[in-house]
Amino acid sequence: MMPGGATPMKILIIEDDENVAALLADAVRLQGHDTVVAGDGQKGLAVLERDRPDAVFLDIVMPAPDGIEVLRRIRERWRDLPVVIISGGASLGQIQEAERLGVTDCVDKPLLLNQLTQAITTLQQREDQEGR
Numbered sequence: 001m002m003p004g005g006a007t008p009m010k011i012l013i014i015e016d017d018e019n020v021a022a023l024l025a026d027a028v029r030l031q032g033h034d035t036v037v038a039g040d041g042q043k044g045l046a047v048l049e050r051d052r053p054d055a056v057f058l059d060i061v062m063p064a065p066d067g068i069e070v071l072r073r074i075r076e077r078w079r080d081l082p083v084v085i086i087s088g089g090a091s092l093g094q095i096q097e098a099e100r101l102g103v104t105d106c107v108d109k110p111l112l113l114n115q116l117t118q119a120i121t122t123l124q125q126r127e128d129q130e131g132r
Contacts, residue, residue, distance in 0.1 A: 014044030
């Protein structure tokens, strides 16, 4: 158990930049959660099929399929799965499309560490409210 009686979550990180993925995974683990890292959208979708996590951190700007396409596929199968997008060079249109597709939160890569704790806290509160 985590501090305050919270249950650890399993978070899938879909990020093509290995350094950013490692940084995210370490930060999430330090907060007591389990992580699975996928280096591209196809691998991330395969992980979802095999072992559904509690939440996804998804890079938007990736080689095909990009994060928006991955998010579309996630929403087709897992409508209520919390997805936090990670944006470093996403266009306003991509951010708006992610919001339209029901993204849970958006974290800007330059502010990643500052916003990561808040995003995880928000996800944890959602999990606790839903009684998972």
